[in-house]
Structure formats: structure tokens, C-alpha cells
Amino acid sequence: MKKLEMKNVSKTFYTEIGALDVLEDITFNLNEGEIIAIVGPSGSGKSTLLNIISKLIEPTEGEIYVDGEIGYMFQRDHLFNWRTVWKNIMLGLEIKKEKNQENIDKTKELLTKYGLIDFINSYPQELSGGMRQRIALIRTLATNPQVLLLDEPFSALDYQTRISVSNDVCNIIKNEKKTLIIVTHDISEAISMCNKIIVMSKRPSTIKKTYNIDYDFDRTNPIKSRSSKEFMEYYEKIWEDLNDEK
Ligand code: ADP
Ligand code: MG
Numbered sequence: 699m700k701k702l703e704m705k706n707v708s709k710t711f712y713t714e715i716g717a718l719d720v721l722e723d724i725t726f727n728l729n730e731g732e733i734i735a736i737v738g739p740s741g742s743g744k745s746t747l748l749n750i751i752s753k754l755i756e757p758t759e760g761e762i763y764v765d766g767e768i769g770y771m772f773q774r775d776h777l778f779n780w781r782t783v784w785k786n787i788m789l790g791l792e793i794k795k796e797k798n799q800e801n802i803d804k805t806k807e808l809l810t811k812y813g814l815i816d817f818i819n820s821y822p823q824e825l826s827g828g829m830r831q832r833i834a835l836i837r838t839l840a841t842n843p844q845v846l847l848l849d850e851p852f853s854a855l856d857y858q859t860r861i862s863v864s865n866d867v868c869n870i871i872k873n874e875k876k877t878l879i880i881v882t883h884d885i886s887e888a889i890s891m892c893n894k895i896i897v898m899s900k901r902p903s904t905i906k907k908t909y910n911i912d913y914d915f916d917r918t919n920p921i922k923s924r925s926s927k928e929f930m931e932y933y934e935k936i937w938e939d940l941n942d943e944k
Contacts (some may be wrong), residue, residue, distance in 0.1 A: 738898025
């Protein structure tokens with residue numbers, strides 16, 4: 699079942715200094731349960747693409763169809779410093795009037811899993827960047843969206859944590875049959891998490907290449923799977939694609 703369709707989407711920003719063509723003729727579909735990564739040079743319009751999907755901004759041309767609710771985790775965590783961790787996380791559920799016992803319990807489970815349960819009465823400024831990022835992620839997951847948009851969600855995490863958190867998120871998303879678009883700088887993360895990788899060109903950005911990751915990497919051992927031959931082959935191809943766009 700199709701969860702998302704993008705048809706011939708283009709975006710031009712008009713500013714005082716002129717017109718900036720950012721996205722050009724972007725077309726792709728996403729089926730239920732698919733996990734795709736978008737990689738591309740900095741400034742190529744990846745965040746703009748997510749903003750268009752979530753209807754925060756209008757495309758200049760083209761059409762978008764999304765089936766189901768969207769959960770969007772921005773590049774910056776957007777936590778409110780005057781609210782405790784728990785109150786930040788409950789915000790989405792409050793706005794949607796879905797703060798019931800079931801959702802509260804589920805959220806507490808996630809907090810335990812991510813090692814944050816002891817910090818629910820802290821304030822965001824008391825926590826590390828990595829912790830803030832995990833809180834923002836849990837806030838996004840708490841409202842139970844069908845389609846998740848994650849914009850460089852793990853960039854504040856150290857390497858070790860990043861591997862285990864991305865692996866966990868991947869398992870959650872697979873178990874719960876969510877559909878995910880993740881923007882990432884990290885080619886390894888894209889290969890290990892996703893069914894499909896879209897490589898964007900530099901601005902004005904088009905889809906340069908799409909890879910289907912057919913190989914099912916061992917998720918119980920993310921380190922080992924990252925050193926397999928299949929993994930390295932994807933890595934080299936995508937690395938070259940991106941290198942051409944520098
Ligand atoms: P990426 O996420 O791939 O790094 P962005 O989508 O953030 O790229 O930005 C793409 C380009 O569009 C950048 O040059 C950025 O400065 C510009 N841009 C983004 N948002 C706006 C806006 N609201 N108005 C004008 N220019 C913008
Ligand atoms: Mg961005």
C-alpha cells in the first residue's frame with residue numbers, strides 16, 4: 699500500500715537577493731513499512747524536502763500525497779527549556795488529546811529502553827546533546843505516527859551510541875510497521891537501516907540515484923554486518939556518487 703507519493707516536485711525560494719532553485723522534479727513513492735534514507739550534499743534541499751512532505755512549506759510545482767499521520771523530528775531538537783523532559787515528551791500527546799494511560803505506559807517503556815527514565819524531571823538544558831536528541835525522538839514516537847520523518851536524528855550522538863540507537867530505531871520501526879524517511883550524512887547508517895537510498899545531487903537538486911538495499915543485514919550484530927562484503931560494495935558506490943557532487 700502506498701503511504702507517500704511525490705510527483706514532479708520542485709521548489710524555488712524567492713528572497714531579496716533573488717530566486718534560489720533548490721529542488722527540481724523530484725518523484726518517488728514509498729510503500730507501507732518501507733524505510734528510506736536521503737543522502738546528499740549539504741544545502742541540497744534535504745530538509746526542504748521533509749518540510750514539503752510535512753506540509754510546513756508548499757512546493758513551487760508538483761504534488762504530494764501522504765496517507766496517515768506524520769511524525770517529524772527536526773534537525774534541531776526544539777525542546778522547551780522551561781518544561782521538564784516528561785512535559786516536553788507529553789506535549790505532542792496533549793496537543794492531540796491522546797494523553798491516556800496506554801500512551802503514557804508506552805512512552806515510559808521507551809524512556810526506560812533509552813536510559814532516560816531517571817531524567818524525566820530534569821530540564822533539557824541540564825542534559826547532553828545526545829540525551830536531548832533521544833528525548834526528541836521519543837516525543838516523536840509517543841504520538842504513534844504512521845509516517846516518520848527524521849532529519850539527521852543521530853548527529854549529536856557519539857559513534858557507539860549512534861550505532862546502537864539507530865539499530866534500535868530500525869527494529870522499532872520494523873516491528874511497528876511504520877514508514878520512515880531518514881535524512882542522514884552517514885552512509886553506513888543509511889545502508890544498515892534502510893530498504894532504499896535516494897542520493898541527491900547538488901543544488902538545484904535532483905534524484906541522482908536510487909539504490910535498493912536487497913541484502914538483509916544482521917541487526918543483532920550491527921558492527922559485524924558493517925564489515926561484510928555486501929555492505930562495503932554499497933558503501934563505495936554511494937561514496938563515489940556523493941564525491942562527484944562536491
Ligand atoms: P539540506 O538540508 O540539504 O542541507 P536545506 O533544505 O536546509 O538543505 O536548504 C537548501 C537550500 O535552501 C539552502 O541553500 C538554504 O539556505 C535554502 N533555504 C532553506 N530554507 C529557506 C527559506 N525558507 N528561504 C530561503 N532559502 C531557504
Ligand atoms: Mg538539513
